[in-house]
Amino acid sequence: MIYTNVKSQFSLNGVVGVTASQIRGDDLAGYDKLGITGGLRLSTILKNKADINIELLYSQRGSQSELSRNNAIPQVKVNLDYVEIPVYVSLVDWYIEEDDYYRVQVHGGFSYGRLINSSSIDEVNGSLDLLAEAFNKSDFSYLFGATYFISPSLGITARYTRSINNLYDMDPTLFAKNLKAFFLSFRLEYVF
Numbered sequence: 317m318i319y320t321n322v323k324s325q326f327s328l329n330g331v332v333g334v335t336a337s338q339i340r341g342d343d344l345a346g347y348d349k350l351g352i353t354g355g356l357r358l359s360t361i362l363k364n365k366a367d368i369n370i371e372l373l374y375s376q377r378g379s380q381s382e383l384s385r386n387n388a389i390p391q392v393k394v395n396l397d398y399v400e401i402p403v404y405v406s407l408v409d410w411y412i413e414e415d416d417y418y419r420v421q422v423h424g425g426f427s428y429g430r431l432i433n434s435s436s437i438d439e440v441n442g443s444l445d446l447l448a449e450a451f452n453k454s455d456f457s458y459l460f461g462a463t464y465f466i467s468p469s470l471g472i473t474a475r476y477t478r479s480i481n482n483l484y485d486m487d488p489t490l491f492a493k494n495l496k497a498f499f500l501s502f503r504l505e506y507v508f
Contacts, residue, residue, distance in 0.1 A: 329357040331473070333503025337377040339394060339483060339495050349393070351376025353501050362405065369423065371402045377499050394436045396451065396497070400429035402459060402477075417468040422461070427477060429455035455497065456480045463505060471505040 332354040355373035362368045378394040404425020408418035431453045461475030476498070483495035 325361050327359040328508045329359070329471075330506045330508065331355055331357055331371070331373070331503050333473070333501055335375055335377060335499045335501045337379065337497065337499030339379040339497050349378045349380045349395075351378070353503060357505065359406070365408050365418075367406045367408065367421075369402070369404050369406055369425075371400075373400045373402065374398070375400055375429070375499075375501070377497055392437070395434065396431060397433040398429040398455060399432055400427050400455070400457075402427035404459060406463075412468075415468050417465060419465050421463040421465070421471075423463070423475075424460040425458070427455075427457045427459055429457065431455065450484045452481060452484050454481070455483075457498075461501075469507040471507075473501070473503050473505055475501045475503075477501065 333352070335349075335351040335353050337349045337351065353373055353375040355371055357369055357371045359367045359369045375398050376395070377398060378396040380393040402425060404423045404427075406421045406423035408421045410419040411417075412419055431451055434451050457477050457479050459475055459477040461473055463471045463473040465471040477500075478498040479496050483497050
């Protein structure tokens with residue numbers, strides 16, 4: 317967010333980056349499922365050194381058995397595509413007077429995600445699309461992260477997001493574990 321009396325109280329950012337995700341409870345450890353994320357962020361000054369932000373993002377999440385393909389180990393992969401709306405508060409510091417911007421921003425808040433596509437593959441058992449169809453369509457998450465602005469218009473963000481609700485709720489005799497999704501995102505932000 318740029319702070320000055322002349323500039324607008326609002327800031328629009330374009331964001332693009334990568335996600336590294338996993339699902340707790342699926343017995344596939346590690347952030348091995350890579351995906352993309354991108355969209356828009358709208359910020360406004362809440363008070364001195366604090367902003368309120370809302371984003372509209374597309375993000376790919378899920379899990380897989382390994383990051384690099386090893387033919388000796390059967391591949392298991394869950395692909396989840398979401399449209400999400402994070403809403404969060406950010407605090408800024410490290411003011412650069414000559415360019416009139418803050419270099420560092422930390423943030424925390426909540427996100428609502430809507431599942432728009434899902435698929436699952438298990439090379440041993442075949443397609444798991446019947447289980448994929450049972451995924452909750454709504455995802456409620458909390459998030460926290462930080463942004464480092466290289467210049468007044470370009471920043472780098474790292475964020476952790478974790479689901480509050482289960483990935484799906486079904487009869488425990490069909491699937492004994494309550495799965496929860498979480499992911500890291502790393503992205504570039506451009507202030508228009």
